[in-house]
Ligand code: C2O
C-alpha cells in the first residue's frame with residue numbers, strides 16, 4: 001500500500017460554473033476539487049491550508065469509514081474543531097475498501113459554495129470487478145445557487161423564515177448554463193454565456209467501447225434523474241458495493257449517493273447525444289442540466305440534432321421507489337446480515353416551529369451542533385458541554401401519530417444531545433417520513449451515516465408497523481450503502497453494527513435540512529478510541545488541552 005500525499009489550499013475565487021459569476025470556494029484553484037485516486041489499503045494524507053481569510057473550514061471524506069481514525073472524519077462540531085483561517089490541518093486516513101466516494105466541506109452550509117470532489121478507490125492488484133469495461137470516468141452532479149451560503153443560512157434562521165428556493169442551475173462535473181437573458185446582470189458582464197468556464201460538460205466515447213461511469217451527487221437540495229439520450233445504463237455499484245446488475249434508462253440519484261453504471265457506445269456514431277439531469281421529487285423551476293455525449297470523431301461541441309429528452313415527471317414517486325427496491329447486493333458479494341437486532345430506533349421526521357422559525361425535527365428534537373466537538377467531550381469527560389438527556393428511541397405517542405397530516409404539535413425543542421450505542425450491538429433505524437407543515441406535502445430525504453455502511457433491509461409506504469413490517473425485511477441480499485432515501489409518506493429500515501469506535505453523524509444530506517436540524521449523532525465504543533490528536537482541538541472547552 002502507498003502513502004498518497006496531497007497539498008490543498010482552499011480559497012474564495014470568482015468563478016462562473018453556470019455562466020453567472022460568484023464567489024466560489026476552490027481547492028488549488030478548482031471547483032470541483034481534484035479527484036483523489038488511490039488503491040484499496042492506501043493511506044491518504046491531505047495537508048489542508050485554509051486560505052479563506054475570514055472563514056473556518058472542515059472537510060468530510062464521505063463514504064470512508066475512518067476505522068481507527070474517527071478524528072479524521074472532518075465533521076465540524078462532531079469530530080473536530082474547525083480549521084481556522086491561515087491554519088493548515090492534516091487529514092490522514094486509510095481508504096480500506098475499493099469503490100466510489102466523495103468529499104466535501106462539513107462546516108455550516110459551506111459545501112454548496114463549491115468545496116467538493118470525488119474519491120476513486122481501485123481494487124488491489126490482481127483482484128477484478130464482477131463486470132468488464134474499457135474505460136473508467138467519474139462525474140459529479142450538483143445543483144447551484146447564485147446567492148451566497150451566508151444569505152441562505154441567514155434566511156433559514158430568520159423570523160419570518162426565508163426558504164432558499166429552487167437552485168438556479170444544475171451542474172454536471174461543475175458546469176451548467178444559466179440563461180443570462182433572464183437577468184439584468186448580463187449587461188454588467190456578471191452573467192456571460194460565452195465564458196468558456198460554463199461550456200457544457202463533454203463525455204467523449206469511442207464507438208463500440210464500454211464505459212464505467214462513476215456518478216455521485218452532492219446537490220444542496222435537488223434529487224436528480226440522470227440520463228444519456230438513446231443509451232441504457234447498467235447499474236453495477238452503489239456507495240462502494242457491487243449491485244446485482246439492472247438496466248435503467250434514467251438513474252435517480254440523491255445527494256450523497258454514488259453509483260457506477262456501464263454504458264456502451266452502441267448507437268449511431270455519426271452524431272452526438274444529450275446528457276441530461278433533471279430535478280425531481282419537488283415541483284420546481286430549475287432548468288435541466290445538459291452535457292454532450294460525444295462520439296469520437298464528431299466535434300465535441302456539435303449539438304445533438306435532437307430535442308433533449310425531457311426526463312421523468314418530477315412527481316413520479318413510484319418510479320423512484322421502484323429503483324430503490326431494485327438495488328440488491330451482487331450475488332457473489334453479499335455481506336451476511338445479522339438476523340436480529342438489539343435495538344430499534346424509530347426516527348420520525350417532522351417540520352416544526354421553534355421561536356417562530358421553521359425547523360426539521362427528529363422525534364420532536366431539532367438537532368444543533370455543540371461548540372465543543374463530541375469526540376473530545378466524550379473522550380475527556382467534558383460532559384457539561386452538551387445536553388445529557390438522550391433523544392428518544394421512539395417519539396411519545398408514535399402509535400397514534402398521523403403521518404398524513406401536518407404535525408398537530410408544531411412545537412419542538414432544539415437539542416445537541418446524542419444517542420449512545422452499546423459497542424458491537426446491532427441497531428435498526430427506521431426512518432419514518434411524514435407530512436410537512438404544508439398540507440399534502442411530504443419530501444424525499446437522503447440520509448447519510450458517517451463511519452459505517454448499513455444494510456438497507458426494507459422500504460415501505462405509510463406508517464411503519466413494528467410487529468408486521470420486520471417480517472418482510474430482506475435479510476438475504478440487501479445492499480449495503482452509506483446514504484439512502486426515505487420516500488414521501490414512507491419509511492426506510494436500515495441495520496448496522498455499532499463496531500466503529502467514535503462519534504458519527506447521521507443526517508439528511510440536503511444542506512438546508514441539516515442546517516434546520518435534520519440529523520442525529522451516534523456514539524459507540526468511545527473508550528476504545530486511542531489518544532486524540534491535539535490538531536482537532538482549540539475550540540470551545542477543548543482549549544484546556546492546548547498547551548500555551
Ligand atoms: Cu456527505 Cu455528513 O455528509
Ligand code: CU
Nearest residue numbers: 445508510513
Ligand atoms: Cu431532508
